Amino acid sequence: MSEKQTIGCLALQGCVERHRPHIEALGFDFAPVKTAKDFEAVAGFILPGGESTTMLKLIDRFGLWDALAEQFKAKPVWGICAGSILIAEKVFYSSKRVGEEQTKQVQKSFGLIPMTVERNGYGRQVDSHTANVNGYEVSLIRAPIIQDVANDVEVKASHQDDPVWVDYGQYMATTFHPELTFDFPSPMHSAFADKVKAS
Amino acid sequence: MGSNTGSPNVINIKTGLAEMLKGGVIMDVVTAEQAKVAEDAGAVAVMALERVPSDIRKAGGVARMSPPEVIEEVMNTVSIPVMAKCRIGHFAEAQILEQMGVDYIDESEVLTPADEEFHVNKHDFKVPFVCGAKNLGEALRRIGEGAALMRTKGEPGTGNIVEAVRHMRQINNEIRKVVNADEAELMTIARDMAAPYELLKIVRAEGKLPVPNFAAGGIATPADAALCMQLGAETVFVGSGIFKSENPEKYAKAIVKATAHYNDPAIVLEASKELEGVAMRGTEISEIEEPMKMANRGW
Numbered sequence: 001m002s003e004k005q006t007i008g009c010l011a012l013q014g015c016v017e018r019h020r021p022h023i024e025a026l027g028f029d030f031a032p033v034k035t036a037k038d039f040e041a042v043a044g045f046i047l048p049g050g051e052s053t054t055m056l057k058l059i060d061r062f063g064l065w066d067a068l069a070e071q072f073k074a075k076p077v078w079g080i081c082a083g084s085i086l087i088a089e090k091v092f093y094s095s096k097r098v099g100e101e102q103t104k105q106v107q108k109s110f111g112l113i114p115m116t117v118e119r120n121g122y123g124r125q126v127d128s129h130t131a132n133v134n135g136y137e138v139s140l141i142r143a144p145i146i147q148d149v150a151n152d153v154e155v156k157a158s159h160q161d162d163p164v165w166v167d168y169g170q171y172m173a174t175t176f177h178p179e180l181t182f183d184f185p186s187p188m189h190s191a192f193a194d195k196v197k198a199s
Numbered sequence: 200m201g202s203n204t205g206s207p208n209v210i211n212i213k214t215g216l217a218e219m220l221k222g223g224v225i226m227d228v229v230t231a232e233q234a235k236v237a238e239d240a241g242a243v244a245v246m247a248l249e250r251v252p253s254d255i256r257k258a259g260g261v262a263r264m265s266p267p268e269v270i271e272e273v274m275n276t277v278s279i280p281v282m283a284k285c286r287i288g289h290f291a292e293a294q295i296l297e298q299m300g301v302d303y304i305d306e307s308e309v310l311t312p313a314d315e316e317f318h319v320n321k322h323d324f325k326v327p328f329v330c331g332a333k334n335l336g337e338a339l340r341r342i343g344e345g346a347a348l349m350r351t352k353g354e355p356g357t358g359n360i361v362e363a364v365r366h367m368r369q370i371n372n373e374i375r376k377v378v379n380a381d382e383a384e385l386m387t388i389a390r391d392m393a394a395p396y397e398l399l400k401i402v403r404a405e406g407k408l409p410v411p412n413f414a415a416g417g418i419a420t421p422a423d424a425a426l427c428m429q430l431g432a433e434t435v436f437v438g439s440g441i442f443k444s445e446n447p448e449k450y451a452k453a454i455v456k457a458t459a460h461y462n463d464p465a466i467v468l469e470a471s472k473e474l475e476g477v478a479m480r481g482t483e484i485s486e487i488e489e490p491m492k493m494a495n496r497g498w
Contacts, residue, residue, distance in 0.1 A: 012222070012459050013243055014219060014221060016221070017221075018218060034460065050219050050222075050243070051279050053279055054242065058459060061452070062456075120278070124280075124300045125216055125280065125300075125302035125303065125326060125327065126326055128212045129209075130209055139211055139215050142216065142280065142302070
């Protein structure tokens with residue numbers, strides 16, 4: 001293979017550039033992507049950490065929903081923190097949030113992985129923390145909690161009995177941020193790159 | 200099975216939230232309704248205030264931390280992070296904000312300083328702090344005290360971008376100077392800038408501040424936001440610019456759009472056409488009397 005493959009990171013908002021050294025260390029090109037035209041040129045998508053509310057609004061406002069949904073059918077996708085919320089099948093508000101009904105689905109999502117996530121499951125920023133997961137020091141920042149996964153979803157790491165890294169065919173999700181605390185490339189970036197190579 | 204190994208009082212966790220806010224717009228709001236408008240427009244966070252900076256200027260007197268009930272109402276209304284301001288050096292106000300669980304504290308020159316000599320020791324807190332700076336030395340002093348995010352000071356409440364541009368360019372210039380300096384020159388630079396030596400070494404090695412750097416102070420239009428982002432700001436704070444414009448909803452959306460696509464003039468043009476209404480009036484900096492220049496507060 002002569003041409004390098006490109007891994008794209010949805011760059012409407014969020015923690016984008018911190019992925020570049022991980023991806024480049026794996027021999028891929030890295031591209032922040034914002035438009036339907038950008039999407040076509042990449043072999044796999046990272047949906048980065050950031051604010052899921054903001055990303056959803058911008059995907060709708062910029063008319064990108066259908067283009068992304070179409071792309072996600074055929075290509076590997078890795079959702080991180082906010083990104084994992086965007087690709088979960090069901091999304092609920094934090095049980096720590098005041099004045100909200102906890103049982104109703106609160107926002108739409110691409111539904112790529114059959115799992116249920118609770119937004120800001122640990123609470124606000126004062127409840128953010130580092131954790132030791134599979135021997136790695138990871139950051140959970142206003143992170144969601146994966147409450148429930150279907151039987152055919154592989155749980156690759158857990159924290160306090162909740163999954164924090166799950167794998168489902170061409171799709172992957174982490175609720176922590178390998179881009180922030182790991183040497184290049186992180187094992188999670190390597191695992192995602194393997195999916196892109198295989199697709 | 201994983202276990203917690205660290206409290207939120209870890210610099211990675213503090214700067215980590217700033218990393219998540221990159222490429223976005225943080226909007227000043229004074230009510231829960233405004234917070235909802237900001238969230239719907241695509242703000243990445245809101246700053247809960249009693250008054251926006253332009254009204255603080257008009258009102259005069261002492262500007263303090265907002266009443267807790269104003270901040271709590273905003274926290275209960277939106278799901279995006281909520282920031283709030285304490286006075287420079289007023290660690291008791293900061294303790295109250297931490298107790299309330301705000302997501303970021305802005306130790307801000309927009310409020311009347313409580314201490315003319317010392318800033319808050321931000322290492323003492325688990326809530327991360329953002330602080331303003333006019334130059335590299337000031338930025339590194341604040342980071343030395345534990346700030347996890349920097350922003351330009353600009354001149355808040357003016358709708359005039361000139362001071363934010365000055366501060367952004369100043370910091371960029373000084374970073375270039377440090378990167379190009381011989382290692383033997385660093386201690387002298389540290390003395391001249393009154394900057395912590397160890398942090399200057401990091402700047403020299405990495406070519407950037409050790410924490411994210413956002414723009415604030417005087418941003419009033421989509422073009423202002425695009426300018427700051429192209430000058431190297433990683434997100435923009437918009438204070439009076441949105442809710443002092445004629446059509447806040449349209450303004451908020453347009454500034455978000457221009458920030459997301461700051462390097463595409465065709466889209467920034469589109470955003471500029473969507474405003475429907477004029478920007479806040481704006482103030483020429485030379486018309487402001489020296490004691491009312493907020494950027495000079497703190498050191």
